[in-house]
């Protein structure tokens with residue numbers, strides 16, 4: 281068997297990127313993850329040294345320890361599935377995500393990646409489908425797994441934080457705000473599982489109201505007119521309407537949807553609430569929301585580098601964002617990506 285060896289990076293996270301780049305037909309999965317899954321409803325491929333992909337296993341054929349050993353012998357770390365079979369692949373993955381997260385053999389980076397990609401797939405579905413009903417049971421299950429994962433220790437929080445995206449899609453942003461918020465929440469000492477699940481649910485749905493905003497408006501480059509801006513702001517009210525029948529019994533999740541554009545100093549929308557009226561969970565979501573928006577490519581603005589985004593946020597302390605939560609964000613960034621960029625006076629704010 282001739283196989284590629286270049287996947288053997290010290291930091292497989294860097295290699296395991298499922299971002300679809302042009303002409304990129306295959307997405308990778310670590311072999312440990314495949315082993316932890318009973319079966320996968322998609323064909324699995326192997327990448328050869330010459331860069332070509334060959335069929336390794338038909339859909340639903342079990343992947344056994346002996347298979348893994350053989351692959352390890354040949355220094356294979358990653359297998360691949362076709363992006364065109366992504367729905368089938370993620371359905372299998374979601375069905376088995378509890379075992380994957382509980383597994384002791386899968387690396388934290390890989391777990392974070394599996395969760396992140398499964399969530400992207402799910403959020404993409406609830407934003408893109410014409411059906412208004414939110415896939416609430418599937419989302420709750422994924423959020424529970426995020427919570428179990430971030431409670432597994434510092435390394436998991438860091439792994440989630442290291443996943444960052446630079447293309448702006450509402451669904452990608454939703455997952456980012458969820459993952460950043462959960463890591464931040466644990467960091468500031470929120471340890472209660474139910475509370476964390478509510479944060480996960482509220483943040484993943486925080487922009488669900490954008491389903492009702494025309495895509496041309498969301499993707500409009502340049503400034504919005506007064507009327508367009510007023511309509512855009514309505515995504516908060518639409519979000520409340522869409523989410524209430526599904527998660528209305530969860531006051532923390534609903535508060536996040538309702539208040540994520542309120543400012544620390546009362547100059548936000550829709551209700552101009554001030555800091556004492558914004559619960560801690562909402563203040564966490566706001567910091568995560570601003571950070572994700574700044575570091576993402578949007579129709580009307582380029583993605584800022586992490587350091588620049590943090591500098592911009594530093595100027596928003598006490599106006600838009602909570603100083604203590606911002607400090608934790610800086611700390612998380614320094615831990616996740618130690619290096620010259622993180623060396624600055626940022627944490628002294």
Ligand SMILES: [Fe+2]
Nearest residue numbers: 486487540541
């Ligand atoms: Fe929003």
Ligand SMILES: [Fe+2]
Nearest residue numbers: 453486487569
């Ligand atoms: Fe947002």
